[in-house]
Amino acid sequence: MTIEDEELTTFLLELHRATGGDPGAQASMHAVGGVIGMDKQHAGKVAEELIGKGWAEVRTLSGGIGITAEGLEAARAAGGAAPAAGGAVLGKGPVLDTADRETVAALLDQVRATVAALKPGYTTLEEMVLDIKTLEVQLLSPKPKTAVVKAVLASLRAALQTNGGREAAQRIGETTGE
Structure with missing residues (x-):
């Protein structure tokens, strides 16, 4: 499975990161788009395209979306890393790195x-x-x-x-x- 559009790929990879690669998790489509420099309207359009491809699904009417199994496969094919077991843990230093x-x-x-x-x-x-x-x-x-x-x-x-x-x-x- 390949992704043709660079913008879709970037959005999909950010959704993958935001959800930790967990199909049960959700993220705001607007927040995902905001991280990669999209305004809310444009992020909504890109999210709709991902939903149309079956790579994301609507979770809430306020813009919550989740990644699907097909989306995980596409993200990994595009270079998305599999989520680390146990997830990231904050460091012990006085300031966040x-x-x-x-x-x-x-x-x-x-x-x-x-x-x-x-x-x-x-x-x-x-x-x-x-x-x-x-x-x-x-x-x-x-x-x-x-x-x-x-x-x-x-x-x-x-x-x-x-x-x-x-x-x-x-x-x-x-x-x-x-």
Whole structure:
């Protein structure tokens, strides 16, 4: 199976990375497109093409998509690496390195998609959104603090576990080494 269009390939590989190659995971099509420099409208069009090819599927009406088995095959044929067993774990240094930043960014994609699908109370939703924003701000810093990121992820993990986001909470635990 080959992919003709370079743009489709780039989007598919980013979806593969954002979902960790897990057909059960989902990511925002807009976030996937944003990572590779697409605006929301264009990302939606490219995602529709992937869905049409059977490489992705709609998960939520708000733009959540997942990669299919055929999409995994196509991504691997295009150079996408198979997901590492156990996933990436944040380093122990005081500041996040490049790999840690990428890990947190991918984790944030999954958390955003999960939070969008949940129906927690207003206060809990507000807490999770503020935690997400705190992580986003840390990633903007030239020296994002590992301790801050881990503390905020622990807060998100607790909120997700009690509100139906167990899969995302488990991934946070794996990423933080808990």
